[in-house]
Amino acid sequence: MTFEPHGKHLIAGTWTAGETTFRSKPAHGPAHDFSVGTPALVDQAVEAAEEAFWTYAYTSRAERAAFLEAIADEIEARGEAITQVGTEETGLPEGRLQGERGRTTGQLRMFAKHILDGAYLDRRHDAALPDRAPxxxxxxxxxxxxxxxxxxxxxxxxxxxxxTAGGDTxxxxxxxxxxxxKGHGAHPGTAEIVAEAIHAAIEKTGMPKGVFSLVQGGDRLVGQALVQHPLIKAVGFTGSLGGGRALFDLCAQRAEPIPFFGELGSVNPMFVLPEAAKARGTQLGQGWAGSLCMGAGQFCTNPGIAVVIEGPEADAMIDAARAALAETGSQVMLxxxxxxxxxxxxAQIAGQSGVEALLTSDHGPREARPxxxxxxAKDWLNNHSLTEEVFGPLGLVVTVKDEAEMLKVAKSFEGQLTATVQMDDADAAQAxxxxxxxxxxxxxxxxxxxxTGVEVCDTMVHGGPYPASTNFGATSVGTMAIRRFLRPVCYxxxxxxxxxxxxxxxxAG
Structure with a gap:
């Protein structure tokens, strides 16, 4: 199945062209023209969403579950076309897109099952006590x-x-x-075909047309108009620290401040304890290299920093990682x-005082090598810039003198999505x-x-203290993600x- 995008926005059930267009920049395959989003289109979409709320918010859980299942069905029906346009736009391999599509439909079906269960409603009842004194x-x-x-x-x-139909949606x-x-400008065709699937599900299940809209990429004014619109009540965001923090500040500055659930940045430190390093340092170095390079290092859970006690065991792990990374070929980036x-x-890390380059590489304008x-640890602790995320297959080893210094390094980290401990049984006390x-x-x-690799399930937490996310009590993956868009009402x-x-x-009970 070949997909040819029409390049329009979906505004409350109507495919709408904009006054101007931008041209996509695919990794391979043909480029296409897409309408540019505007604050006026944002206003139309949000007004329609507000109107739809009065109906959609009062649908039954069974009706909403059927809607989510229908979206998953429609995405699956377009599977080949989604893979085609997705691989062209992003450069990601077919297997990755197919797996991600399965995750997308899987989490839609997971939420359908979750709301049918009803436990998320946290229903409570205190019976009247008319005779209570005083x-x-x-x-x-x-x-x-x-x-x-x-x-x-x-x-x-x-x-x-x-x-478009991911975990936030x-x-x-x-x-x-x-x-x-708000569609991402890096993959507008993928956003469009998934929006078509949602639109088909809306028509199939009879949901109000304003329940979903897609406004394609535009300049920063489009994003600002969306988060500052007085009818928007919360924002879900995954992206850079700078862009996310700017939108977070806009949400806080509104006349009615609203929650901004942003996932912004993480270096996901890995702590290698002594007995684990001694027993399997080479294996750990190889495994770390593989995780660093997965998806060209473009995962928010990429373990960019390894902390290990200096010595021959650490050297063996580092040598194994360097050898594995050196064998990794160039990968196309998004x-x-x-x-x-x-x-x-x-380049910024390489230029910092005390930093030793163990492996450097050359690559093309859209490619990456490790x-x-x-x-x-001394130089690490004196240079905050070394704690900042570099989005790609880059690893930094922080060597510490002993357990006390490892603990000091651990305490110096800002909020993270993940933290990993490599340990053997004999490391249990230190762990x-x-x-x-x-x-x-x-x-x-x-x-x-x-x-790397986030399980979509009830227990998953994909969030963390700032700057990993802007709300430490929330997760963007797993069934607890629904809590972000609910509030308790007492009757x-x-x-x-x-x-x-x-x-x-x-x-009644």
């Missing part, structure tokens, strides 16, 4: 309710799972919130801009002392593995006929 208690019921229209920004590195729709997506930022980041650097620091720093702590002494249907059984 004052009677009224009947009180509580449940979670959708907050209103949600803005979602498509991510560059996940054209499906974190974009799926969880917001599951909660009962209409969604307005955009020329990302490739340029990667090269600039590598870099590997080494620095002592136990390290864990309180790591669980305070990261949303996910793992042992004897690598953080006091309401007649049964006025209560939400989801409270009828509890009130």
């Amino acid at each position: 004052a009677p208690r009224p009947e009180l019921l509580m449940m979670q309710r959708p907050i209103g229209p949600v803005a979602v920004f498509g991510a560059s590195n996940f054209p499906l799972a974190f974009s 799926a969880s917001a729709l599951a909660a009962g919130c209409p969604v307005v997506v 955009t020329e801009g990302i490739a340029g930022a990667y090269a600039e980041g590598a 870099f590997l650097f080494r620095v002592s 136990r002392r390290l864990l309180p620091v790591l669980e305070r720093k990261a949303g996910r702590v793992l042992a004897n593995g690598f953080p 006091q002494n309401l007649p049964a006929a006025l209560l939400p249907k989801d409270l009828e059984d509890i009130a």
Whole structure:
């Protein structure tokens, strides 16, 4: 199946052309023209979302689950075309796009099942106590309710799972919130075909047309108009620290401040404990190299920093990592801009005091090859710039003198999505002392593995203290993601006929 994009926005069920266009920059294949988003189009989409809210927020959980299932069905029906346009635009291999499509449909179906269960509503009931002294208690019921229209920004590195119908959109729709997506300029064709799938699901299930809109890329004014629109009640974002922080500040400066759920940046430190380094340092070095290079290093969970106690065991691990990285070929990056930022980041690290370059490389304008650097804990602790994320297959080894210095390095990290401990049984005592620091720093702590690859399930936390994300109590992956778009409402002494249907059984009981 060949896909030829028409290049229009989807505004409340209508494919709408803009006054101007931009041309896509695919990694390979033909370029196409797409309409440029504008604040006026944003306003139309958000107004339609607000109108749709009054119907959609009061649909049954079964109706919304059927809608989510229909979106997944429609995406699967377009599977070959999605792979075609996605690989052309991003340069990602077919297998990666197929796997990501499965994750996208899987999380839509997961949220459908989750809302049918009903536990997410957190329903509570305190019966009336009319005879209580010195004052009677009224009947009180509580449940979670959708907050209103949600803005979602498509991510560059996940054209499906974190974009048009990705986790933010799926969880917001599951909660009962209409969604307005700002498409990412790196993959507008992929955004368009997925929007077609959502549109088909809306028509199939009879949902209000304003429940979903896609506004394609534009300048910064489009994103600003979206987060500052008075009818938008929350924002989901995955992207750079600079861009995300600017939007976060705009949300906070509104007349009505709203939550900004941004995933911004993480270096995902890996701590290699002594006995693990002694027993399997070579294996750990090879595994770390593979994780660093997965997807050209363009994962938010890329373990960019390894912390290890200096000595022959550390040297063996580093040598193994360097050898594995040296054998890694050039990989296409998502955009020329990302490739340029990667090269600039590598050059900045190479120029820092105390940093030793172990592996450097040359690459083309949209390609990346690995870099590997080494620095002592002393120099690391004196240079905050070394803690900043470099988006790509770059590794930095921080060597420490002993356990005390490793703990000091761990405490110096800012918030992270993940923190990893490589350990053997004999390292348990040191790991136990390290864990309180790591669980305070990261949303996910793992042992004897690598953080690339995020399981979509009930227990997953994909978030963390700032700057990993802007809300340390939230996750953008897993069923808990729905909590971002809900708020508790207490109903006091309401007649049964006025209560939400989801409270009828509890009130009767």
